[in-house]
Amino acid sequence: MENEDYPSPTGHKRLPDFCVDGQRACENCHEPGASMFCANCKVTDIGNICTRYCSQHCQQQDWERHKKVCHDRRRLIRAARAFVLIWDEVQALTYDRDYNFIRSDQDRRVIHIGRPDHRSALDYGGWTGEAIFRPFLGSVVPANVDDDVQRAILHRNKCTEVVDIGRPLIDYILKLADVGPKNVAMVTVSKQVSPMSDAHAILSLELASGERFALDVSGCQYGWQESIYTWDCFFRYRANLASYASLDEVSQILAQSMEPLRLAPTHIGRASCELRQEIVQQVAESIKAFLKTKQTSVRSLMSAGNDSFPDKVADLTSHATAKIQESIHHMTVNRGVGRWYLDIENCGLRRMVLRDEELAHKMKRVFLTKEDIDSVRLKYKDEPQEIAEEKRVEEVAQLWNERARKYGCLS
Numbered sequence: 291m292e293n294e295d296y297p298s299p300t301g302h303k304r305l306p307d308f309c310v311d312g313q314r315a316c317e318n319c320h321e322p323g324a325s326m327f328c329a330n331c332k333v334t335d336i337g338n339i340c341t342r343y344c345s346q347h348c349q350q351q352d353w354e355r356h357k358k359v360c361h362d363r364r365r366l367i368r369a370a371r372a373f374v375l376i377w378d379e380v381q382a383l384t385y386d387r388d389y390n391f392i393r394s395d396q397d398r399r400v401i402h403i404g405r406p407d408h409r410s411a412l413d414y415g416g417w418t419g420e421a422i423f424r425p426f427l428g429s430v431v432p433a434n435v436d437d438d439v440q441r442a443i444l445h446r447n448k449c450t451e452v453v454d455i456g457r458p459l460i461d462y463i464l465k466l467a468d469v470g471p472k473n474v475a476m477v478t479v480s481k482q483v484s485p486m487s488d489a490h491a492i493l494s495l496e497l498a499s500g501e502r503f504a505l506d507v508s509g510c511q512y513g514w515q516e517s518i519y520t521w522d523c524f525f526r527y528r529a530n531l532a533s534y535a536s537l538d539e540v541s542q543i544l545a546q547s548m549e550p551l552r553l554a555p556t557h558i559g560r561a562s563c564e565l566r567q568e569i570v571q572q573v574a575e576s577i578k579a580f581l582k583t584k585q586t587s588v589r590s591l592m593s594a595g596n597d598s599f600p601d602k603v604a605d606l607t608s609h610a611t612a613k614i615q616e617s618i619h620h621m622t623v624n625r626g627v628g629r630w631y632l633d634i635e636n637c638g639l640r641r642m643v644l645r646d647e648e649l650a651h652k653m654k655r656v657f658l659t660k661e662d663i664d665s666v667r668l669k670y671k672d673e674p675q676e677i678a679e680e681k682r683v684e685e686v687a688q689l690w691n692e693r694a695r696k697y698g699c700l701s
Contacts, residue, residue, distance in 0.1 A: 303438070304515045309527045310338045317341050317356065318348035328356065329596075331363045336371050337518040339363075359499045365592040366464075366497060367518060370505050372592075372603050373463045374517050376610045377456055377507055380570060381444050382426040383614045386562040389446075391431040394439050401439055403446075411683045412663050416632035416641045417690065419657035421622040422562060438513065445508035449491040452507050453541060455566045458574035463588060464495065477504070479529035490529060494521070504528075554642075556633075561643035565628050569617045576613040577606065626650030631657075634687055634694070649699065656693040658686065 307314075316324040324342035326349060333339040341356060343349040392402040415422075427433050431440050453460070477494050490512075493505040504524035506517055514528065555561060581587060594602050622628045629644045631653055644650045666685050670678040693699075 303513055305338060305519075305523070305527055307338070310340070310520075310523055314342050316344040316348050318343060318352040324348075328360060331360045331367070333367050333518065336374060337367070337516045339367070339518070339520060359497060359501055361593070362497050362499065363501065365589065366495060366503065368592040368599065368603070369464050369588065370495070370503075370518050372606060373459060373505075374507055375603065375607045376459060376463070376573070377452065378441070378444070379607065379611045379614060380456065380459075380566070380573070381448065381451075383611070383618065384423045384562075384566050384569060385426040385430055385444070386422055386424075386558065386566075387430075387446070389430065389443070391435060391439070391443060394436070401442055403443055410679060411639050412667065412679075412686060414632065414639065414641055415630040416639075417658045417663060417686060418660060419629045419631060419644075419653060421618070421629055422558065422565075422643055423618055423622075423628065438510065438515065441510040442513065443511075445511045447511070449508040449511075452491070452493065455563065455570055457541065458571045460493070462574045462577065479525075492524070492529075555645045556642040558641070558643055561628070561645055565621065565643075569614060569621070572617045573610050573613050577610060580606070580609045626654055629653075632690065634691060639683075639687075652697045652699050655697045656690065656699055658690065658693075662686075662689065 314324050315322050321344050324344040326343040326345065328341040328343070328349070331339070331341060341360075343352065389403045392404050394401045424430065426444055427440070431443060477492050478489050479492060490506075490509070492509070493507075494502065495505055496502045502521035504519045504521055506514070506519070506524070506528075509517070509528070519528070555564075581591065591599075591602055591606065618628075625647050627644050627647060627650050629650070630641045631644050632639060633642050644653060663686060666682050666689075669685075670681050673681065
């Protein structure tokens with residue numbers, strides 16, 4: 291196996307209270323050691339954000355000021371929570387990386403992932419038309435692997451995808467929570483605590499009141515358990531500011547960065563990105579329709595009572611998950627696109643991604659079955675490994691070519 295010690299969780303998994311609260315000062319009188327808090331906008335799951343008071347008297351005195359941000363903050367953080375849950379489902383169900391979990395070293399707090407060094411050419415999914423997306427749980431990591439390790443691998447090197455692919459969900463779930471997060475932007479930061487790379491991207495969310503938050507959906511790749519922070523807290527204890535760009539600017543930069551590569555539509559990098567963008571757009575539109583059938587809105591959902599909100603957001607996430615699965619099935623089974631194939635005539639054994647539906651329809655009759663390939667494997671099982679591999683690939687390629695010519699997929 292080719293091993294890669296990545297991700298490397300570093301720093302505190304969750305920031306200690308002193309990083310978040312400092313001296314736990316009262317929001318009204320600023321005396322330290324305040325033990326009461328506003329329950330309406332307190333965050334303990336996807337972050338640690340709290341407005342503290344030393345007494346009911348101070349909380350009542352501060353209400354005129356605090357109420358201007360309290361409900362908006364709660365809706366924004368709830369929208370962020372919903373977004374993170376749905377984004378995790380998008381990433382898990384459309385996983386396209388060629389990696390597998392090997393082991394985690396808890397003493398060194400390092401996760402080992404890798405790929406086979408000498409994979410047989412017969413294992414290429416192009417012979418059988420495997421879908422380029424594979425389920426993350428079970429296929430990439432076993433279901434019994436720790437949740438933190440799962441999410442670290444799931445979001446590995448994917449921080450810019452939140453804009454490149456997840457933009458429709460940002461525009462709908464975050465912006466339409468009706469808290470008016472203005473100047474939503476992607477921020478590139480240089481990390482103080484992880485030596486594995488020198489840049490990481492987060493989202494900047496600013497309320498109309500001027501209160502600002504950092505939304506970090508992929509910080510879990512460094513072992514961080516929070517997804518949302520107050521702006522100052524993130525840059526004091528997690529990273530340093532490097533650059534700042536609006537979402538439109540980021541989209542343009544990402545598109546321009548791909549242009550020099552001139553990737554063909556069938557290249558995995560371009561195909562996966564465009565197909566996932568299509569799926570996410572369908573999910574965003576489906577969420578709109580779903581909320582309409584419930585006679586509610588994103589704002590109403592994010593304003594639900596504390597008792598009902600968890601069930602409502604779980605219902606929304608379940609709907610989004612079902613829509614992702616439905617979109618993938620329609621794409622890969624009904625339309626036949628988003629599958630590996632081998633253009634042997636022009637590209638040798640290089641895997642390509644089916645994008646053209648007419649070609650995909652023809653390729654359905656060309657693809658080999660697992661049984662076809664296994665029968666060829668057995669035929670040469672007593673030959674030396676290198677000779678057997680060469681003969682197997684030659685025979686499978688011959689069978690493939692015969693079918694491809696028969697159904698008009700080769701000239």
